[in-house]
Amino acid sequence: MARSIIIGAGMVGLATAWHLQEHGVSVTVVDRAGVAADASWGNAGWLAPGKTIPLADSSVWTYGPKALVDPNAALHIPLRMDPALWSFLARFAAHGTQRAWERAMAALAPINAIALECFDELRAGGVDAWTREGAFVIGFAAFRDARPFLREIEGVKRHGLPATLTRIERPADACPVLSDKVQLAYHLEGQRFIEPAAYLHALAESVVARGGVIRTDAEVTAVEGGQHPAALLADGSRLDADSVVVSTGAHLPRLTRRFGVRTRVQAGRGYSFTVATDEPVTRPLYLPKQRIACTPVQGRLRIAGTMEFRGADDPLQQRRIESIVNQARALLRGVDLDDRRDEWVGSRPVTPDGLPLVGATRAPGVYVGGGHGMWGIVLGPATGKLLARQIATGVVDPIIAPFDPLRG
Ligand SMILES: Cc1cc2nc3c(=O)[nH]c(=O)nc-3n(C[C@H](O)[C@H](O)[C@H](O)COP(=O)(O)OP(=O)(O)OC[C@H]3O[C@@H](n4cnc5c(N)ncnc54)[C@H](O)[C@@H]3O)c2cc1C
Secondary structure: OOEEEEEOOOHHHHHHHHHHHHOOOEEEEEOOOOOOOOOOOOOOOEEOHHHOOOOOOOOHHHHHHHHHHOOOOOEEOOOOOOHHHHHHHHHHHHOOOHHHHHHHHHHHHHHHHHHHHHHHHHHHOOOOOOOEEOOEEEEEOOHHHHHHHHHHHHHHHHOOOOOOEEEEOOHHHHOOOEOOOOOEEEEEOOOEEOOHHHHHHHHHHHHHHOOOEEEOOOOEEEEEOOOOOEEEEOOOOEEEOOEEEEOOHHHHHHHHHHHOOOOOOEEEEEEEEEEOEOOOOOOOEEEOOOOEEEEEEOOEEEEEEEEEEOOOOOOOOHHHHHHHHHHHHOOEOOEOOOOOEEEEEEEEEEOOOOOOEEEEOOOOOEEEEEOOHHHHHHHHHHHHHHHHHHHHHOOOOOOOHHHOOOOO
């Protein structure tokens, strides 16, 4: 029986492990910290093909300068000398054109189109966790604030994805936490959401129930390819297999650079916390101008936002949480923003061109899966499915061909 080591127990690593099992491969998943230990924990849990778009667009040219000086800006870049970060930012900004957006969107649309059915497949295969349907509520304090969002939705539809918007007559009635400062609101149909940590643990349990091993005490320091692929652990031990999959999220470049994966993956750190609400909230809410995403989690409301380009292992910056609170205060009611739980920071794995890295490296037997930026939860199961097929059969599905990790 073929054996595979998967490094990283986030959405991408676990989904890849699950699908390798479908091909009869024996899997060991290793993580340095736990199941859903990084970005796959406190995220917004949106399975929203209508919002799964490239991160860089022409607005980076206005957001960028603000990000350096305005502590409340949704995008934050610490002002310090970090040549690697500045080189990433230069490449990222170079993709902030309409042409680059259309190119990236064309590459993302096919995987987006199969994203939701891949969740159904996991469910049918025994993953005991729900995905919930229901229109998302989108709110704006002013009519002019809606323009960039409406342009994005037009772009998504142009690429054939479902994103039906319906105007809501009385915004405050659409969602119990929307304040009367919100003048304009829409329902966005055709999307779903999950509770990320619960979902990831159910996926991990399914991998184990099918004979897989998950080790959450194992930091991988190096990977070997060729005739004897292996993961080398910090404790000096070595795990041999027929293939190794590196799915370490924002830490992805470290283990794979020497195998020709040159694309830089930068941590785009996001923050979240949960609050109690006076009335139950049953569906996600998005405030696009403030870039704040709210999702019901365990009877509370998770409020998530900001994009901070900083080291993946840097400590949580309390100032970023306060910035979300400041932005949200005027637009939300019936929530106590000062009584927060589960304050969290996680690192979105961001690539300059907005496309993930999925496929074989130059070293035989070594593969990568990751770099999905803002959308690794919704795209994780589809990625895992197609990457597992490539590992088990050698067939590169055209859907993941544009995500070749050896690209320029
Ligand atoms: C605030 C916020 C909101 C978001 N909202 C959404 C959303 O609504 N929908 C969506 O689709 N996406 C969302 N995302 C993005 C999504 O969370 C990520 O794209 C996704 O979780 C990445 O999954 P991953 O498996 O690639 O990486 P991760 O989940 O980061 O997993 C990587 C794992 O690798 C492990 N690891 C790293 N290095 C090593 C090593 N050397 N040895 C062993 N283990 C290692 C880590 O411990 C970690 O568990 C959001 C992100 C943030 C921050």
